[in-house]
Amino acid sequence: MSSRRAGPVRASTSTVSSSTGMHSRPSAPRGTTAPAGVRTGIGPDYVQSLVTFDPKHCTPCPVRAKCTGSADSPRKLALGAREEHEVIRRVRQAQQTPQWQQHFNIRTGIEGTIGQGLRRCDLRRSRHRCLDKTRFRHVLTAAALDFLRIDAWLIGIPLATTRVSRFARLRPG
DSSP states (O other), rough: OOOOOOOOOOOOSSSSSSGTOOOOOSSSSSSSSSSSSEEEOTTOSSSSHHHHHHHHHHHHTTHHHHHHOSSSSSOOEEEEEEEHHHHHHHHHHHHHHHHHHHHHHHHHHHHHHHHHHHHHHHHHHSSSHHHHHHHHHHHHHHHHHHHHHHHHHTTTOOOOOOOOOOOHHHHHH
């Protein structure tokens, strides 16, 4: 089964950056290596595994701060399926290219148009049971949105900026 992700992938949520030396080895059959070179194993054909390093290696390690913020527990990793990890890694790399940004800008414009139709023209509900009348209403709605956008352009109303959440507005500066 193959799938293609159309939207962006969040940046890595790992608390350990790639510069610390923590290596997850997707190409290795079963294991993960810590910065000090200690390996731990995981089961074959995992869907999701929790990898825990041995406390006897982890507790006295001189580079422990690079792996975990815990004072007494060893490093723990939650690993998803290998194929999923590879797809996410490839998408994160592709997101950095200008071609991907251009493609995503088109999608953003389409989503903005749909959002405007939902807010201003009540596209969530159909007032008709007949598909022909519903389709006709959608055509009229599209024309109305075009007229609204032309009017805004002629009057000089600037394009809307991205909405900032109430929580983000609390941030100083």
